[in-house]
Amino acid sequence: MKDYTAGKLRNVCLMSHGGAGKTTLAEAMLFNTGALDRFGKVNDGNTTMDHDPEEIKRKISISTSIAPCEWKDHKINIIDTPGYFDFVGEVKSGTRVADSAVILVPAKGGVAVGTEKSWAYAKEQKIPRMFFVSKMDEEHANFFEVLDQLKDTFGKSVVPFQLPILEGEKFIGFVDVVNMKAKKFDKDKLVDTDIPASLNDRIEEIREALNEAVAETSEELMEKYFGGEEFTSEEMLSGLRAGIADCSIAPVICGAALLNQGVTALMDIIVDYMPSPEHKPVIKAVKPGTDTVVELKNSADEKLSALVFKTIADPFVGKISIFRVYSGTMKSDSTVYNSRAEKNEKIAQIFMLRGKKQLPVDKLIAGDIGAVAKLQYTSTNDTLCDPSNPVELEKINFPEPALSLAVEPKAKGDEEKISSGLNRLQDEDPTFKVETNAETKQTIISGVGEQHLDVIVSKLKAKFGVDVNLTDPKVPYRETIRKKVKVEGKHKKQTGGHGQYGHVWIEFEPGETEDLTFEEKIFGGAVPKQYHPAVEKGLREAIQHGVLAGYPVVNLKATLVDGSYHDVDSSEMAFKIAARLAYKKGLPDASPVLLEPIMRVEVYIPDSYMGDIIGDLNKRRGRILGMNPHEDGLQQVVAEVPMAEMFKYAIDLRSMTQGRGYFKQTFERYEEVPANIAQKVIEEARKTMSDEEDDG
Numbered sequence: 001m002k003d004y005t006a007g008k009l010r011n012v013c014l015m016s017h018g019g020a021g022k023t024t025l026a027e028a029m030l031f032n033t034g035a036l037d038r039f040g041k042v043n044d045g046n047t048t049m050d051h052d053p054e055e056i057k058r059k060i061s062i063s064t065s066i067a068p069c070e071w072k073d074h075k076i077n078i079i080d081t082p083g084y085f086d087f088v089g090e091v092k093s094g095t096r097v098a099d100s101a102v103i104l105v106p107a108k109g110g111v112a113v114g115t116e117k118s119w120a121y122a123k124e125q126k127i128p129r130m131f132f133v134s135k136m137d138e139e140h141a142n143f144f145e146v147l148d149q150l151k152d153t154f155g156k157s158v159v160p161f162q163l164p165i166l167e168g169e170k171f172i173g174f175v176d177v178v179n180m181k182a183k184k185f186d187k188d189k190l191v192d193t194d195i196p197a198s199l200n201d202r203i204e205e206i207r208e209a210l211n212e213a214v215a216e217t218s219e220e221l222m223e224k225y226f227g228g229e230e231f232t233s234e235e236m237l238s239g240l241r242a243g244i245a246d247c248s249i250a251p252v253i254c255g256a257a258l259l260n261q262g263v264t265a266l267m268d269i270i271v272d273y274m275p276s277p278e279h280k281p282v283i284k285a286v287k288p289g290t291d292t293v294v295e296l297k298n299s300a301d302e303k304l305s306a307l308v309f310k311t312i313a314d315p316f317v318g319k320i321s322i323f324r325v326y327s328g329t330m331k332s333d334s335t336v337y338n339s340r341a342e343k344n345e346k347i348a349q350i351f352m353l354r355g356k357k358q359l360p361v362d363k364l365i366a367g368d369i370g371a372v373a374k375l376q377y378t379s380t381n382d383t384l385c386d387p388s389n390p391v392e393l394e395k396i397n398f399p400e401p402a403l404s405l406a407v408e409p410k411a412k413g414d415e416e417k418i419s420s421g422l423n424r425l426q427d428e429d430p431t432f433k434v435e436t437n438a439e440t441k442q443t444i445i446s447g448v449g450e451q452h453l454d455v456i457v458s459k460l461k462a463k464f465g466v467d468v469n470l471t472d473p474k475v476p477y478r479e480t481i482r483k484k485v486k487v488e489g490k491h492k493k494q495t496g497g498h499g500q501y502g503h504v505w506i507e508f509e510p511g512e513t514e515d516l517t518f519e520e521k522i523f524g525g526a527v528p529k530q531y532h533p534a535v536e537k538g539l540r541e542a543i544q545h546g547v548l549a550g551y552p553v554v555n556l557k558a559t560l561v562d563g564s565y566h567d568v569d570s571s572e573m574a575f576k577i578a579a580r581l582a583y584k585k586g587l588p589d590a591s592p593v594l595l596e597p598i599m600r601v602e603v604y605i606p607d608s609y610m611g612d613i614i615g616d617l618n619k620r621r622g623r624i625l626g627m628n629p630h631e632d633g634l635q636q637v638v639a640e641v642p643m644a645e646m647f648k649y650a651i652d653l654r655s656m657t658q659g660r661g662y663f664k665q666t667f668e669r670y671e672e673v674p675a676n677i678a679q680k681v682i683e684e685a686r687k688t689m690s691d692e693e694d695d696g
Contacts (some may be wrong), residue, residue: 001068001352001359004075006277006298006367010270011077011324013098015091015122017114018083020104021134023049023061025257025266026080032264033069033076035354039260048355049080053462054455062455064090064310066322066369067354074271077369083114085659086452089398089431093309093380095121096396097324097369100244100274101129102266107141107254111149113659119154120632128244128275130251132266136164136171137256147252159209160252161269162262163199174254174262175199177206178236185261213249214239237272245275277367283326285383285391288339294391296327300365303386304328304336307393311380313428313463321378322353322371326393328386330370331363337387341377344387348372380430398430400664401446402650405453406474410467418443421464425456432456439552440474450651475644476597477681478670479546480555481590484509489582491574501566502574503527504535506582508590511557516543520560527563527575534572535560538579547587548594548678549685554670558583594678595670597643603653604634605661612656613637620645621674640668644677 014022027047030036040047045056049065061082068077081087081094095101101122105115122129133146143164150158165173165182173184175195180203184193195203215225217239224231231239243249253269255262283296285305296302305327312320323330330336332350337343350372351358364370378384381395409418422434422445433446447453453470461467486507493500504527511517518536520527527535543553563578601622605613614624614637622641630636646665653661673681 001070001075001361003365004368006300006365008074009077009276009367010074010274011079011097011099011277011367011369012270012274013079013081013094013101013122013127014104015081015095015101015118016083016104016134017109017112017118018060020083020106020109020114021257022080022083022104023047025102025104025132025134025263026065026067026078028257028260028263029071029076029078029267030067030069030354031260032267033071035067035069041258048357049078051356054458057458058455060084062087062090063312064094065355066352066371068352068359068369069354071267072271075368076267076270079369084451085114085117085654086447086449086455088117088448089429090310091118091121092396092398095125095127097307097309098125098127099277099279099367100127100270102132102270103129104132104134105146105150106135106138107133107143107146108135108138110142110146111153116153116660123247126247128247128250130244130253130269130274131158132262133252133254134257136254137259137261139169141171143254150252154250156209157248157250158252159213159249160206162253162265163202163206164254165193165196165199171254171256171261174265175203176265177203178210178240179233180207183265185259188260190264210236210240213243216248217242217246241273241275244273245279283393285326285393288342288390288392296391298327298366300329302327302366303389304330304384305386305391305393306330306336306384308378308380308382308384309396311378311428313424318374319427320353320371320373321375322369323384324369325364325366327366329363329365330384332361335387336384337390338375338378338382339385339390339392340382343377345375345378345384347384348374379427396430399448399662401431401433401448402663403449403453404444404446404473404647405470406440406442406472407445408469408471410469414466414468417464417466418460418468421460421466422456424464425459429456437473437476439476442473444473445470448650449654472647475681477549477551477673477685478554478595479548479551479592480553480595481508481510481587481592483589483591485586485590486561487582487586487589489578489580489585491577491581499566499569500571500574500577501569502531502534502571502576502578503564504560504575504578504582505562506535506539506579506586507559507561508583508586509557509559511555514554516540516553517557518560519557522560522562527560527565528570531565531570531572531575532560534575535579538576539583541576542580542583546592547584548592549682550689551594551685553587554595594673594681596673598640598668598671599643599646599665600668601639601641601646601649601663601665603637603639603661603663604630605637605657606633607635609657609661610635610637613653613661616652616656617641620649641665642671642673643667 026049031039065080079094081091103118162174175182182193182195183190215222306323306325308321308323310322334347351360383393491502546553617639622639625638628636
């Protein structure tokens with residue numbers, strides 16, 4: 001592949017709801033440019049972009065794939081993103097490094113939730129976008145119905161650049177409304193044809209909308225428009241480019257990628273109208289560890305800055321870091337600085353990725369995308385820069401995981417392999433988290449949704465050879481008491497030689513703090529001072545297991561008030577045991593209760609789902625604290641809900657809102673469990689304890 005200047009680069013992100021045909025479109029583009037000599041199919045599992053075994057097996061994209069191709073003296077970096085909501089982190093990575101987006105909308109299905117989300121993600125990154133009405137070859141395809149939906153959903157910026165020509169129900173060509181030419185598909189070629197008279201009225205209307213959009217891009221053109229003058233083709237081109245670049249125009253075109261129809265026209269539009277990296281002449285970054293903004297020229301001669309936007313953990317090749325260069329030039333066999341890790345990294349051979357195929361290059365200039373293997377300290381979202389000019393580029397804002405499940409090995413002794421495999425997969429995916437809960441001793445994995453975690457488990461088996469089950473995490477309940485009791489603990493053992501003697505009277509009552517509050521009010525040395533720490537230690541060990549269901553005890557105050565000792569037989573150990581005996585004897589009489597963790601939950605939803613969401617939170621024993629309007633027409637519902645009711649909430653919220661809603665949750669406090677539920681939890685815990693004792 002030859003060298004291109006930044007003005008000849010196009011970084012374009014393909015986005016849509018799942019199943020709209022992005023991967024097939026990418027395949028057609030690569031085939032048309034000669035980058036591929038055969039046209040792969042998703043169903044056959046042989047496309048360039050879906051190369052991961054999981055993608056081939058499921059016939060969907062799971063991760064963002066990159067492929068460069070050459071078209072009409074330009075280089076297009078195709079960024080193919082997944083359409084399923086669980087892989088939103090991949091979409092965010094793709095939009096962060098793209099300069100424009102092509103949003104696919106199937107001619108039969110029309111606008112879906114994923115279409116709205118794609119638009120929102122592109123808007124968040126302020127990148128121009130266009131629509132490709134795909135699958136025009138399918139039965140009941142209806143371009144005009146989809147066009148109306150697009151206008152209704154996204155407003156007046158939506159303007160068709162093409163209209164389909166149909167013969168009967170069959171898609172046979174299109175009218176290029178901008179240049180007023182009609183094209184017909186003839187095998188692999190496009191041939192000129194007449195504009196069908198039946199489209200004249202629609203074309204008239206669209207030309208008017210195009211002229212109006214062009215007029216709004218400059219004072220000069222506005223005057224010309226009001227003066228009733230026709231725009232020249234140059235004015236039309238520059239006006240449309242300006243309108244697309246400032247997002248006031250979102251073109252709509254049509255095609256059938258599987259038949260490779262309309263794809264070359266799409267590529268022409270990408271090259272002619274979509275912005276190059278030069279569209280943003282200045283890149284903003286910050287000095288590491290500060291808020292000081294620095295500006296870098298978007299030029300190959302500037303000092304280097306590059307953002308690692310994706311990491312692939314390959315068990316054979318090791319780690320591959322995929323990056324976009326924002327300023328300067330990235331060269332093979334060079335040293336760069338990782339400003340987060342504060343370490344130098346050795347760059348060996350850099351390469352471009354076309355799916356999984358590596359194409360070695362000597363250098364990549366500002367605006368281009370490439371990859372490098374085996375970086376030691378670098379992970380996704382890190383900035384690689386010139387050692388003499390440390391900077392940090394704006395990070396990708398990844399969504400927090402919403403669904404957490406516990407991992408259990410199917411075979412004993414696999415724990416080590418599971419842990420190492422999960423950590424490697426965590427390197428690859430910033431929306432996936434692993435933690436070991438010290439209290440419940442469970443390994444908890446968290447992801448965006450059910451399918452996300454299912455893929456993680458599959459990858460764990462395929463890449464690292466371990467099989468696991470997923471279960472609901474254990475709830476970290478607590479126990480406390482509501483009444484004051486005074487109780488005696490006596491440990492006395494006579495054996496040959498030294499005996500053991502410890503004797504205490506302790507008052508137990510509800511405490512102020514979560515931790516044990518220990519005091520002593522001993523008169524006349526009934527228990528000598530040297531044994532007081534042993535009494536406290538015995539109690540601290542004892543409160544790890546409550547008397548109801550074995551959960552840790554909180555908010556407990558214990559006061560040592562009396563006792564006795566023996567000159568010879570008393571010891572620290574004896575007093576420790578006496579304290580534990582007092583605890584075991586006294587707590588059942590102190591009105592013990594079970595406490596559960598309560599989460600603060602914030603749910604963000606369109607207004608129309610409000611009733612369902614509130615009803616559902618009430619069913620989960622939730623308390624609604626408030627409702628507030630939020631940006632983008634969403635409503636925020638704030639509630640407090642027991643953790644035990646929230647494990648599968650991510651799945652339920654998605655089905656209740658068709659994927660439009662999302663939520664955040666944080667731990668708030670502990671609260672008493674209602675009696676009927678507490679009874680079940682206690683029975684379950686006692687059963688588990690007795691099973692463990694039997695196993696032991």
